[in-house]
Amino acid sequence: MQRTSFENMNCPIARSLDRVGEWWSILILRDAFYGLTRFDEFQKSLNIAPNMLSRRLAGLVEEGLLEKRPYQDKPLRHEYFLTERGRDFRPVMLALLAWGNRHFAPEGEAVIVTERATGERVEPVLVDRASGRPVTDEALFETAPGPAADETTRARFTRRDAKRETLSTS
Amino acid sequence: MQRTSFENMNCPIARSLDRVGEWWSILILRDAFYGLTRFDEFQKSLNIAPNMLSRRLAGLVEEGLLEKRPYQDKPLRHEYFLTERGRDFRPVMLALLAWGNRHFAPEGEAVIVTERATGERVEPVLVDRASGRPVTDEALFETAPGPAADETTRARFTRRDAKRETLSTS
Numbered sequence: 001m002q003r004t005s006f007e008n009m010n011c012p013i014a015r016s017l018d019r020v021g022e023w024w025s026i027l028i029l030r031d032a033f034y035g036l037t038r039f040d041e042f043q044k045s046l047n048i049a050p051n052m053l054s055r056r057l058a059g060l061v062e063e064g065l066l067e068k069r070p071y072q073d074k075p076l077r078h079e080y081f082l083t084e085r086g087r088d089f090r091p092v093m094l095a096l097l098a099w100g101n102r103h104f105a106p107e108g109e110a111v112i113v114t115e116r117a118t119g120e121r122v123e124p125v126l127v128d129r130a131s132g133r134p135v136t137d138e139a140l141f142e143t144a145p146g147p148a149a150d151e152t153t154r155a156r157f158t159r160r161d162a163k164r165e166t167l168s169t170s
Numbered sequence: 171m172q173r174t175s176f177e178n179m180n181c182p183i184a185r186s187l188d189r190v191g192e193w194w195s196i197l198i199l200r201d202a203f204y205g206l207t208r209f210d211e212f213q214k215s216l217n218i219a220p221n222m223l224s225r226r227l228a229g230l231v232e233e234g235l236l237e238k239r240p241y242q243d244k245p246l247r248h249e250y251f252l253t254e255r256g257r258d259f260r261p262v263m264l265a266l267l268a269w270g271n272r273h274f275a276p277e278g279e280a281v282i283v284t285e286r287a288t289g290e291r292v293e294p295v296l297v298d299r300a301s302g303r304p305v306t307d308e309a310l311f312e313t314a315p316g317p318a319a320d321e322t323t324r325a326r327f328t329r330r331d332a333k334r335e336t337l338s339t340s
Contacts, residue, residue, distance in 0.1 A: 010280045012270025013200050013263060017193045019274060030183050033313075034326050035333040045326070064273075085273050090306045091296040092265040093183060097313070099262055100182025103234075103255050104189060108318030110180040113305060115298070116312050123299040126261040128285070128292040132302055135283060135294040136260045142286050143203075143267070148278030156204050156215070163205040 010150040019063045024056045037079035180320040189233045194226050207249035
């Protein structure tokens, strides 16, 4: 099934999704954060068809999230390592983790985030770097058109603000 | 194409991905954050086939991310609103936005996060709620098995820690 490409959309979320590929790719990245590097390790962990895994790994290399290094000559075999761009996906991963823990773990949490020094559990929250206030507080923060916003993007915000206006006066 | 279900995996990231559906669903949620509520609004914004949009909306309602309310009787028409669970997806969305801005916006940023009161641009970072330190600093924080970790999950961490050991002594 040919997936629509979101690459040309004037939206950082759509572009991120376009580059990550699909769910399998995120689970491959997750496993790379766990330190897995080899084809058979990913395959065993994910129970994924080899041709699918090859495709996803190649895609992640192409998008600059993983890099490939040979570790054996005959036959030639590669390991896959997170690039800087790949490591930088960590906040998305941790945000998914926190959301999953809050909403889909009725039997308790399988994976948590801890402070290495103490082993204490910590709670990740998204804040404004400068003020430390939660960016998710919609009374304080909002998304807005950036310098490269095109007409479609600007229209999205104009509609949003008009809707807000309607809601607040009705 | 039948997608593998990640629902039963003992991993909050896999479960989150399972519930969100796929990329279209995230873009529908994005548009819901922009205030879109009606079928034709989503369709126009996303340029998505109607049957695909119907399926995705139904999926998001089923997973408790959107709720459906009638706004017209003849013919019956519904609007779709974010539930609490849906609103709580915002950190994931903003983390995707920040990643996309950093890595895939060579011509500049199309969408940014701003402080409503001042219009100033802010930078969202993921921190430990208690200490305010960046959770993405792998020297300070790590993921660890939680109370509901099963054997597979625990084995994942055992392997990770063994790999780290090898790397630090080699």
